[in-house]
Amino acid sequence: xxxxRHLQQIQPSYIREILAAATAExxxxxxxxxPASDGFPLSLMAESIAQLPNTxxxxxxxxTAGYRPLLAYLEEHYQVxxxxxxxxxxxxxxxxxxxxxxxxxxxxxxxxxxxCYPGALQVFAMATACIHTVQQQATGPNLGELEAxxxxxxxxxxxxxxxxxxxxxxxxxLETRKQVAALCRQYGVALVEDAPYRELRFAGEALPLVAxxxxxxxxxxxxxSKVSTPGLRLGVLSAPEDxxxxxxxxxxxxxxHSSLPIQALLLDLIAHPQFPTHIQQLCQMYSGxxxxxxxxxxxxxxxxxxxxxxxxxxxxxxKLPGFDPLxxxxxxxxxxxAIVPANAFYPNDTAPDSAIRLNFSHEAPDTLRTAVRRxxxxxx
Amino acid sequence: xxxxRHLQQIQPSYIREILAAATAExxxxxxxxxPASDGFPLSLMAESIAQLPNTxxxxxxxxTAGYRPLLAYLEEHYQVxxxxxxxxxxxxxxxxxxxxxxxxxxxxxxxxxxxCYPGALQVFAMATACIHTVQQQATGPNLGELEAxxxxxxxxxxxxxxxxxxxxxxxxxLETRKQVAALCRQYGVALVEDAPYRELRFAGEALPLVAxxxxxxxxxxxxxSKVSTPGLRLGVLSAPEDxxxxxxxxxxxxxxHSSLPIQALLLDLIAHPQFPTHIQQLCQMYSGxxxxxxxxxxxxxxxxxxxxxxxxxxxxxxKLPGFDPLxxxxxxxxxxxAIVPANAFYPNDTAPDSAIRLNFSHEAPDTLRTAVRRxxxxxx
Numbered sequence: 001x002x003x004x005r006h007l008q009q010i011q012p013s014y015i016r017e018i019l020a021a022a023t024a025e026x027x028x029x030x031x032x033x034x035p036a037s038d039g040f041p042l043s044l045m046a047e048s049i050a051q052l053p054n055t056x057x058x059x060x061x062x063x064t065a066g067y068r069p070l071l072a073y074l075e076e077h078y079q080v081x082x083x084x085x086x087x088x089x090x091x092x093x094x095x096x097x098x099x100x101x102x103x104x105x106x107x108x109x110x111x112x113x114x115x116c117y118p119g120a121l122q123v124f125a126m127a128t129a130c131i132h133t134v135q136q137q138a139t140g141p142n143l144g145e146l147e148a149x150x151x152x153x154x155x156x157x158x159x160x161x162x163x164x165x166x167x168x169x170x171x172x173x174l175e176t177r178k179q180v181a182a183l184c185r186q187y188g189v190a191l192v193e194d195a196p197y198r199e200l201r202f203a204g205e206a207l208p209l210v211a212x213x214x215x216x217x218x219x220x221x222x223x224x225s226k227v228s229t230p231g232l233r234l235g236v237l238s239a240p241e242d243x244x245x246x247x248x249x250x251x252x253x254x255x256x257h258s259s260l261p262i263q264a265l266l267l268d269l270i271a272h273p274q275f276p277t278h279i280q281q282l283c284q285m286y287s288g289x290x291x292x293x294x295x296x297x298x299x300x301x302x303x304x305x306x307x308x309x310x311x312x313x314x315x316x317x318x319k320l321p322g323f324d325p326l327x328x329x330x331x332x333x334x335x336x337x338a339i340v341p342a343n344a345f346y347p348n349d350t351a352p353d354s355a356i357r358l359n360f361s362h363e364a365p366d367t368l369r370t371a372v373r374r375x376x377x378x379x380x
Numbered sequence: 381x382x383x384x385r386h387l388q389q390i391q392p393s394y395i396r397e398i399l400a401a402a403t404a405e406x407x408x409x410x411x412x413x414x415p416a417s418d419g420f421p422l423s424l425m426a427e428s429i430a431q432l433p434n435t436x437x438x439x440x441x442x443x444t445a446g447y448r449p450l451l452a453y454l455e456e457h458y459q460v461x462x463x464x465x466x467x468x469x470x471x472x473x474x475x476x477x478x479x480x481x482x483x484x485x486x487x488x489x490x491x492x493x494x495x496c497y498p499g500a501l502q503v504f505a506m507a508t509a510c511i512h513t514v515q516q517q518a519t520g521p522n523l524g525e526l527e528a529x530x531x532x533x534x535x536x537x538x539x540x541x542x543x544x545x546x547x548x549x550x551x552x553x554l555e556t557r558k559q560v561a562a563l564c565r566q567y568g569v570a571l572v573e574d575a576p577y578r579e580l581r582f583a584g585e586a587l588p589l590v591a592x593x594x595x596x597x598x599x600x601x602x603x604x605s606k607v608s609t610p611g612l613r614l615g616v617l618s619a620p621e622d623x624x625x626x627x628x629x630x631x632x633x634x635x636x637h638s639s640l641p642i643q644a645l646l647l648d649l650i651a652h653p654q655f656p657t658h659i660q661q662l663c664q665m666y667s668g669x670x671x672x673x674x675x676x677x678x679x680x681x682x683x684x685x686x687x688x689x690x691x692x693x694x695x696x697x698x699k700l701p702g703f704d705p706l707x708x709x710x711x712x713x714x715x716x717x718a719i720v721p722a723n724a725f726y727p728n729d730t731a732p733d734s735a736i737r738l739n740f741s742h743e744a745p746d747t748l749r750t751a752v753r754r755x756x757x758x759x760x
């Protein structure tokens with residue numbers, strides 16, 4: 001049977017292909033966006049996990065919007081705008097897919113910074129949206145380009161990752177946040193703020209969500225994969241109350257609701273008195289891994305590479321002037337290290353910059369150093 | 381922001397609306413498709429649940445197709461055709477949504493028996509498919525009608541629930557199974573066999589899956605909601621190997637993969653030496669509840685109602701000649717019992733028959749008898 005037309009342009013995620021290759025014996029993978037398995041807060045979860053069978057109601061069908069006690073807790077503690085309502089999703093990836101299905105008609109315009117998160121490219125391509133990219137700068141999106149695009153009337157949604165962007169690690173300045181919010185308001189564009197890395201800050205001050213400056217035209221995606229564990233598959237989507245009905249319709253038709261025992265576990269975890277300490281420890285761990293990777297890159301590659309320092313998140317965006325990123329990725333894999341070439345982060349796999357994405361959250365400092373030596377040997 | 385056009389025709393599921401009303405204090409609900417909470421195999425799961433934190437790998441990102449040991453077990457024990465491959469889904473509802481998104485173009489034809497499962501109507505409407513219904517008889521679909529429809533060339537998929545159909549409880553005869561398979565082969569129609577109630581047989585002999593007679597043009601959806609617990613949200617989809625790639629693409633873009641710890645729990649449960657005994661006990665319990673409901677209906681309503689006996693599943697399809705089903709549903713709710721009117725099981729909410737669906741799996745026999753007394757008092 002032939003696949004549907006809207007799928008025929010879409011290749012399976014290159015990143016996930018590399019992830020598969022990266023599991024080969026002896027390969028060090030800096031390719032994924034995997035959190036550190038040794039940083040999982042399993043000890044904080046063990047008691048709740050063991051108690052689950054004592055609450056049969058958690059194993060019954062539940063409400064589409066989510067487990068009510070979890071929603072109530074998030075409303076109070078997760079900077080949700082007072083005018084927003086929430087929907088629990090199976091990871092923020094699902095939240096994004098639900099937004100696209102709820103609001104996009106074929107050909108509708110979606111703006112994104114380039115380079116951009118491949119999972120979002122996939123979702124919007126599947127919705128047969130028309131994707132417009134805006135150049136990313138050290139402060140956030142190029143505002144002149146963004147305004148020109150908004151003014152053209154072609155854009156319905158602006159998808160953004162303002163905290164520790166994937167793949168570049170860049171965080172928008174406060175001024176950029178306010179200006180983007182003002183532009184969304186002025187031109188009637190809905191902001192989709194994806195914030196999976198927001199809590200992974202190891203330097204500098206947290207800035208407000210962009211959505212806090214334009215809650216009436218924003219949807220916010222929060223992921224728990226990075227601060228709890230990805231295997232749970234939970235995230236939460238918040239949106240103005242009158243935008244919730246179509247989101248709920250899609251969630252209902254697509255899987256009725258997310259796993260209830262898992263939602264109850266997540267609530268116990270994020271409400272645990274030791275949870276803030278867990279986040280601090282996680283950030284310290286990632287800070288150490290980032291420093292190890294950054295130092296090794298400077299030492300081994302010197303002037304052959306360039307990268308902006310990051311203050312959090314999981315990635316270094318390594319520019320390698322004069323190298324072809326796909327060739328680098330293949331050569332690196334042959335030397336036993338997996339990375340993702342810039343191509344994966346642009347529509348149509350065409351990258352204007354010679355860059356690769358390196359993950360620093362998953363491997364220990366020594367392994368990161370070995371990986372950099374292998375990468376350097378691939379660049380001769 | 382306006383919802384996408386493909387959503388504008390779709391009302392939130394009437395059943396789930398009723399489920400919400402049905403949770404009001406004092407209302408007995410025969411409206412849902414809820415398994416018995418007191419039949420959940422939690423004691424068989426407790427040990428595995430407690431052990432989960434000892435395997436951090438289960439909390440990391442996993443493969444899109446599913447947890448490999450679970451897939452391997454299912455391949456061996458779940459009547460999967462040798463030429464099929466599997467994809468673990470967040471409930472078989474998600475499997476159905478993924479099939480529709482993977483293979484349907486706008487306007488493609490989908491055949492279903494009428495009355496039909498509202499969750500399937502929702503999915504196919506959302507895919508902007510063209511839905512064709514075929515009358516259901518005591519043996520299965522009207523084969524003459526089905527062949528005429530297939531011969532018209534208008535149908536790409538035939539969605540079917542051959543075991544203990546929702547809402548009617550009817551199971552197809554062996555002869556019908558073979559003939560439907562032959563028709564699918566002859567006319568190049570893909571069969572989507574949804575089998576959530578298959579294991580809930582309390583009388584008669586199990587018959588082969590329809591897909592076993594035409595595996596090369598079948599997709600099979602198996603749910604674990606009825607035999608384990610619905611809160612887990614797990615099902616599995618199997619399809620010919622060369623149909624799997626588009627299904628995987630959709631699953632990946634929509635939520636990356638289903639919860640890993642939950643998949644590991646399910647594997648431990650279905651491989652538990654006591655699991656077959658659990659299924660037997662569940663069927664005995666449902667048999668008792670069915671008998672209680674059936675007897676109470678005959679006693680209280682006598683000739684005002686008609687229904688076919690069922691040999692399993694969760695539902696009685698109660699015909700009430702001369703009554704308007706929506707009026708009955710409202711009157712019943714005012715007397716403290718929730719049921720679903722026939723309208724919910726037809727495209728466009730227009731029911732040709734005066735019938736209501738009654739669930740017998742969720743409530744104890746005494747409660748079922750009380751519910752029938754309330755229903756009878758609403759029918760005066």
